[in-house]
Structure formats: C-alpha cells, structure tokens
Amino acid sequence: MRLRVQGVLPASQPSALRDGTKMRRITANVYMTLDGRGAFPKYPGSDRETKTANALFRHMWIARYGDVTTVVMGRRSFLGHRRVWSSKARKPSDPKFTHDYSRYLDNVDKVCLSHRLKSPGWENSRILQGDLSKIVAKLQREDGGNIMIEGGPRLVQEVLRRRLADDYWFFIMPVVYGKGPRYWGSMTEQNTLKLLEVKHGEDGELLLHYAAVR
Numbered sequence: 140m141r142l143r144v145q146g147v148l149p150a151s152q153p154s155a156l157r158d159g160t161k162m163r164r165i166t167a168n169v170y171m172t173l174d175g176r177g178a179f180p181k182y183p184g185s186d187r188e189t190k191t192a193n194a195l196f197r198h199m200w201i202a203r204y205g206d207v208t209t210v211v212m213g214r215r216s217f218l219g220h221r222r223v224w225s226s227k228a229r230k231p232s233d234p235k236f237t238h239d240y241s242r243y244l245d246n247v248d249k250v251c252l253s254h255r256l257k258s259p260g261w262e263n264s265r266i267l268q269g270d271l272s273k274i275v276a277k278l279q280r281e282d283g284g285n286i287m288i289e290g291g292p293r294l295v296q297e298v299l300r301r302r303l304a305d306d307y308w309f310f311i312m313p314v315v316y317g318k319g320p321r322y323w324g325s326m327t328e329q330n331t332l333k334l335l336e337v338k339h340g341e342d343g344e345l346l347l348h349y350a351a352v353r
C-alpha cells in the first residue's frame with residue numbers, strides 16, 4: 140500500500156518557507172518493538188546475512204545519501220554507531236552495502252549530543268549540548284541538506300515531545316519485548332501525525348512514514 144497525502148513534501152526535499160528560502164528538513168528515525176521499546180531484539184530473519192541491502196534499509200538510508208547531510212545522535216547511539224558502523228569497524232569480507240553505509244556515515248556531518256563526551260573520536264563529528272529546540276534551530280540555520288535524527292530512544296522521544304521533526308520513520312519490529320528503553324513513558328500530550336506511506340519488511344517489520352501536523 141502506498142499513500143500520498145496532499146500538501147506534504149517528500150522527505151528528500153527541503154521545506155520551502157514563505158519568503159522563498161529553503162529550510163533543512165528534519166526526519167526522526169524511531170526504531171521500536173511492538174510494545175514501544177527502543178531495542179534491537181533477535182527474531183526469525185533479523186540476523187540473516189545478506190549481500191545486498193533489504194528494501195527497508197534502501198528506503199531509509201541508501202535513498203537518502205544524497206539529501207541528508209547531517210545526522211544527529213544522542214551520546215549512547217553515537218558511540219554505538221561509531222563502534223559498529225564506522226569504516227574502522229568494517230571487515231573486508233563485509234557486504235559492499237555495509238562498506239558504502241560506513242563510508243557515508245564517516246563522511247556525513249555528525250552531531251553527537253553529550254555533556255560528558257569530550258572528543259567524538261570519529262571524523263566529521265562535533266559535540267553539541269544544551270536545549271534541544273535551540274540546537275535544532277541552530278542546525279536548521281546552517282547551510283546543508285536535510286537532517287536525520289537517528290536515535291536513541293531518549294533523544295527521539297524528546298524530539299516527538301517538542302514536535303521538532305517534519306517527518307518520522309517508525310521502524311517496527313514484530314516483537315513484544317518487555318525490556319529496553321521505553322519510547323512512550325513520559326509523553327504528556329497527544330501528538331497527531333499524518334500517515335504518508337507504509338512498507339513491509341521481509342521478516343515482519345513495518346515501516347510507517349508519518350508527517351508532523353502543524
């Protein structure tokens with residue numbers, strides 16, 4: 140099924156402002172289990188080794204290499220990505236698409252949010268801290284393409300609570316997990332989104348693409 144909602148820009152385009160200038164569009168990725176936990180559990184097919192990227196990975200990442208020029212992460216997710224996804228972590232025998240993804244992440248402007256981390260230890264990275272709304276506004280004023288907020292759950296929950304993203308990708312894994320960081324514990328008010336698109340993964344995952352309603 141593919142739905143298009145009139146008046147909502149595709150994720151790959153910057154938002155146009157009334158004065159004709161372009162605003163960097165912000166997408167937040169929300170990886171969660173059916174019970175709203177931000178974890179990556181194993182389930183049938185989840186650790187299958189493939190030579191090529193699956194359709195959901197192509198959609199969420201490969202299709203966006205050209206337009207997303209800044210990736211924002213909380214400290215824990217940043218360190219996790221650095222450990223698992225920087226080119227230094229790649230083995231020659233890894234599939235080509237993982238080398239491509241690692242190269243993309245090495246090269247992209249990365250923002251790690253942290254009070255504790257003193258040095259990012261990953262090229263093209265900077266550490267920012269403070270009020271999240273101000274940080275996002277500062278990034279939007281900078282030159283560049285679109286901005287991806289790539290977890291973790293605490294950061295994404297704050298983005299949702301403050302309504303900072305233009306659109307959201309919910310990557311939902313077919314597991315009721317009962318552990319891992321909660322996404323929804325501290326939501327205090329309704330946040331209504333507009334469904335743009337639904338995609339099915341090979342192993343029961345769902346990718347739900349929503350636009351913010353402003």
Ligand SMILES: NC(=O)c1ccc[n+]([C@@H]2O[C@H](COP(=O)([O-])OP(=O)(O)OC[C@H]3O[C@@H](n4cnc5c(N)ncnc54)[C@H](OP(=O)(O)O)[C@@H]3O)[C@@H](O)[C@H]2O)c1
Nearest residue numbers: 177213214215216252253254255268269290291292293294
């Ligand atoms: N895409 C993903 O990365 C993803 C998705 C799903 C699940 N997960 C899993 O979720 C876990 C981590 O998630 P998490 O939610 O606990 O951590 P997180 O969001 O990655 O990082 C939280 C940390 O980010 C820093 N931070 C956030 N906002 C800040 C701000 N405005 N100013 C300064 N620092 C700020 C703080 O670090 P300081 O303590 O340094 O101040 C905070 O402790 C990992 O186990 C990971 O595997 C990750």
